[in-house]
Amino acid sequence: MSFSVNVLAKIALELQSGIGHQDRFQRLITTLRQVLGCDASALLRYEARQFIPLAIDGLAQDVLGRRFTLEGHPRLEAIARAGDVVRFPADSDLPDPYDGLIPGQEDLHVHACVGLPLFAGQTLIGALTLDGMDPHQFDAFSDESLRLIAALAAGALDNALLIEKLERQNLLPGPSTTFEPVTRTQMIGLSPGMVQLKKEIEIVAASDLNVLIDGETGTGKELVAKAIHEGSPRAANPLVYLNCAALPESVAESELFGHVKGAFTGAISHRSGKFEAADNGTLLLDEIGELSLALQAKLLRVLQYGDIQRVGDDRSIRVDVRVLAATNRDLREEVIAGRFRADLFHRLSVFPLHVPPLRERGDDVILLAGYYCEQCRLRLGLSRVVLNAAARARLLSYAWPGNVRELEHAIYRAVVLAHAAAAGDDVVLEPQHFNLEAAPAPHVEPVLPTAPLQPLRDATEAFQRRQIAAALDQHQHNWAASARALGMDVANLHRLAKRLGMKA
CATH class of the missing domain: 1.10.8.60 (Helicase, Ruva Protein; domain 3)
Known part of the structure; x- marks a missing residue:
């Protein structure tokens, strides 16, 4: 059976109309599902030995977030290796990647399954998959008809990939328009906030601006930094990571800028810092709000003049580093409170990015x-x-x-x-x-003190010791995390603990 001219024209029109690729692809597979009478259809993009779903119909929504590796899915590997239409036997022993993912169907042990590899020239760029619960669902459609469908879909997908590539290149200034990015970090999400964030990442990645990435703990700020680096002209050079919250003040300057032999006790040799390691690349300073004010001043100098000094060395070293900073704090509030330098904040936040909470x-x-x-x-x-x-x-x-x-x-x-x-x-x-229920806090009636009163200062210090001890216990003795929980600067917490006799 061949498709009529009207059916092919309808499919072609679906691929030409609409304002976005996502809309076109969604209409394509919805139309295919109607025309072929199948129970599920999907358009997949091929990249780095895996298939990435772009649009689905008749499948569970979480399929859009899955990444199907060739090694993990024999049917998709067979489609990737084939140069033509693949018709799997209805009782094929090869596991189906959508097993359990078609609503209302417990398993796909016996069903009709067709795979259409999509090519741009000789290069595999994607695939169409078609599934039907009737084992003979696609018997009436000739291979030639399915090849026409594949050709239309391949052309649309190739155009979308080309436009994406050109848009990315046009954002890059001057001679960098020949830049080819390395394998790009996958940022999964189709919500308006994530779509906007991805657009902003594309814009700022092509520049050389410093970026301040803010968001709650666990939102994926490091992933955003990786995406910025991978989308930049610096992608072939290092992305160096430093967690400022995990740095003891005594070694923070050395970690950032390096030191020379004999600069301090234990400095038995010259050592490069993170800025030198990131030369011509990108440095991610995670939890930037944890840096002491003294180090903030030295960081500001590097951003202003592009040179560093190793600890114990009077000579300056020129570095070319793009700085990305991440924080879960409100740095504006930190500036008002005097815990973060206003000039450094403005230097870092030329292009701020906010990562939305889940x-x-x-x-x-x-x-x-x-x-x-x-x-x-x-x-x-x-x-x-x-x-x-x-x-x-x-x-x-x-x-x-x-x-x-x-x-x-x-x-x-x-x-x-x-x-x-x-x-x-x-x-x-x-x-x-899933154990997702937060246990409600028990209601405790206030108890009036029956013990003899003690001096207010002693009572206050005892209370402070209990609070600090509890915070340290909850955060595995991490002082920076405990300070955040107590709403304090980490340096002030160290000083208070020492005064209270909790530190040597």
């Missing part, structure tokens, strides 16, 4: 859950890991105070629990596998 990202929760389900499946060697409808609803109803990091840990824990209770390697995640 609770504001809507259905991105499901896409990310799909991504982590697939990662768990590969890591644990499972045949499938899927979320049932009730589990998806549970994930959507939770506020995620720990953001994406909490979601990742919740998925991994749920998979381990479900696998332990399952008979085989098929894992279906249900609401009971």
